[in-house]
Amino acid sequence: MAADPDRVAETSESTSESVTDAAGSSVSRRRLLSATAVGSATALAGCTELLSSGSGDPLRVSVWSGNYADRFEEAVVPRYEDEFDAEIQIEPGWGDILTDIQTAADDDPPYDVTITEGNFYYYGRQDDLFHEIRTENVPNADELIDYYADFRTTEYGMPVDGAPCTIIHREEMESEIESWSDLSGSAVAESNGVGVDTGFWWYPMYAAAVGMDDAELGEEMHDADHHDDVLETVRNWPIESWAESGQDVWQAFQDDIIDVAQWYYEQTAYDIDDYEGLTHTMPEQTTGYLNHWCVVKGTDKRDRAEEFINFLMDAEVQTAWSEEMPTLFCNENTEYAGDLADDLPSDSEEASNIAFPDWEFLAEHSGDLSDEFSAMRNS
Known part of the structure; x- marks a missing residue:
């Protein structure tokens, strides 16, 4: 995210103020959305059984640009597409991610799933950009390291990496x-x-x-x-x-x-x-930063989006992912590649040594x- 080698980062004013202005507008585009959930409320007995497999248009997933996107495409995309017989369309981006969602048509968001770090996650929630996560569709949430599950709300996004x-x-x-x-x-x-x-x-x-x-x-x-x-x-x-x-x-x-x-x-x-x-x-x-992955309001692929987030939270997926990217992961059963575990937290005690920014304050x-x-x- 912030470290992306190919991104052209916006200044602190443009990153914060543009999002804050949108969040503080009197009538936000997203606040006009119906409170009715888009898509079915199908519960999962297991995410691999979800009806998304092999169906319809690709799932549009917003990720950080630069080598984050490159490594994500190498480590994550083929594994998901092979397992679910479904296509992912990666959309690399940075400072424009929330703006793209805010300015899109209500029923045609630019992404179905988006990555957010603490700043984007906070302001996106303020502007009602994300669906609530239906926990029955993300059973891997039960394997989250407690610290990551507790220090920031998971109501609208699940902690995966950082x-x-x-x-x-x-x-x-x-x-x-x-x-x-x-x-x-x-x-x-x-x-x-x-x-x-x-x-x-x-x-x-x-x-x-x-x-x-x-x-x-x-x-x-x-x-x-x-x-x-x-x-x-x-x-x-x-x-x-x-x-x-x-x-x-x-x-x-x-x-x-x-x-x-x-x-x-x-x-x-x-x-x-x-x-x-x-x-x-x-x-x-x-x-440091922690990425929460969110389902974008207006998507017609809410079930598939939650299936995908659950996939990202899987310990085997994160273990394989760590071979391509030295990323902090949130599943307590993830086994880091090489010597990454020497530096990256594997439990709540170690995670509590990272001062994550508190955007509520x-x-x-x-x-x-x-x-x-x-x-x-x-x-």
Whole structure:
């Protein structure tokens, strides 16, 4: 998601404000939809028995663009199409995903299923863009790691995958970089500089809050009285690259502009060996994102959409998926490929060491925080 190497991320203002404006409109397109559920209320004895198999038009699935889409198409699409004799049409995108749904005709949404991270999931719910998930159609929800099932509502979307933030750095700095607090230390201050994600300001800020350790695991971000301190911490990092993509980060290292970067494990672990002299350190406590997968209101394939989400939640699917993508997964029975389990959480205790942004709180303050972050970047 935020780490997609090929996306052109919108600025924090355009990402947040455009969605907020739509969510705050007096009469939203989606709020005019009938409360009557689209499609049948067929319960599943087992999702593989759903009538969707081999039927009709392809299921249109919105995913993050770039190598997320590439790896998703390699690891997930063939397995689903073989198992269900049904076609998937992948729709890569980023900042336009919610806007595309909002501006489409009521009965003709651009996607049947969409991926969302915390920001999109929050604002999409506010604008009534998603169907409620009928839990009888997603039995794999019973295998969710408790933390992922509890920390954010699953009423309109199921947690499937995500990524913690990791610290990329020169190999010679390895002994100096262990936690987010080290970005405020002397080794980084004396380096060429730091790269951070500019499209999604909340992740650098949460990383700074985790490193500050003035409150429990980034809770500084959930207390407006601490926001100035968090912003000041980021200002004091020697930031030399405001990256809009993973490619920006790798290029900044190759051009000797930076020696350290805040980025995303899912876009780092399988790619970093392509770059000489670089390594990465996963802090014991960090921040990150979690994708909730949602059924888009207006679809005429609600049953198939829930079948697909249930498929994504299957432990065997996630195990195979991890061979192609170093992604955090939410099924407690997933077995990570290689040594991914050394870094990625496999239970609630480990998952609780990731400070996921709380948009129920952040929404009220996002305008001010976005403005401050933009001013910092522009200066």
